[in-house]
Amino acid sequence: DAGVIQSPRHEVTEMGQEVTLRCKPISGHDYLFWYRQTMMRGLELLIYFNNNVPIDDSGMPEDRFSAKMPNASFSTLKIQPSEPRDSAVYFCASSSQGRDQPQHFGDGTRLSIL
């Protein structure tokens, strides 16, 4: 079975540029989560969707960050304009409907903003 697929795996760009991270959840999963991982702050939940609808975006750090889920098999996380402090590993995870279902993670996008 295909797991959660993220692209690109690595992204290096200059500050001020727009960055788009992509995620394909596991087929049939109704929840999609975006996380950011850094040494200083650990694993932080940025936003999550249920049935393509954003439910909680309280973890999104600033207006520079936005996320969309146009359909059940695709989501994007955009940063515009990017800043060096956005450098981190960004993970996408998905889970099925139902109470307390496990989340399955992709292998992340390592983002470096110069």
Added chain:
Amino acid sequence: GENVEQHPSTLSVQEGDSAVIKCTYSDSASNYFPWYKQELGKGPQLIIDIRSNVGEKKDQRIAVTLNKTAKHFSLHITETQPEDSAVYFCALGTGGGNKLTFGTGTQLKVEL
């Protein structure tokens, strides 16, 4: 929001020894307790989970114990092997939209 403390932050054991990682939490409404293993360059992978109606769960060399009264749960790895070396995260689910709150992680090193 919910808070979870994880200890120790680093753990070094000899191959074949046991390793124990403990997490404590404060919200009594928490009812789902998964553990994740993260290897270098990979995303966290679920290795075992337990729900609040069970006190212990075992899967081969891995076990999780839950004490709801004391609000702590632990991961036990027996007969450790070098491939067990990784970062381990505990997490909490409170049933709200399948959100999880993660601990700060434990770097486990299994030495030959």
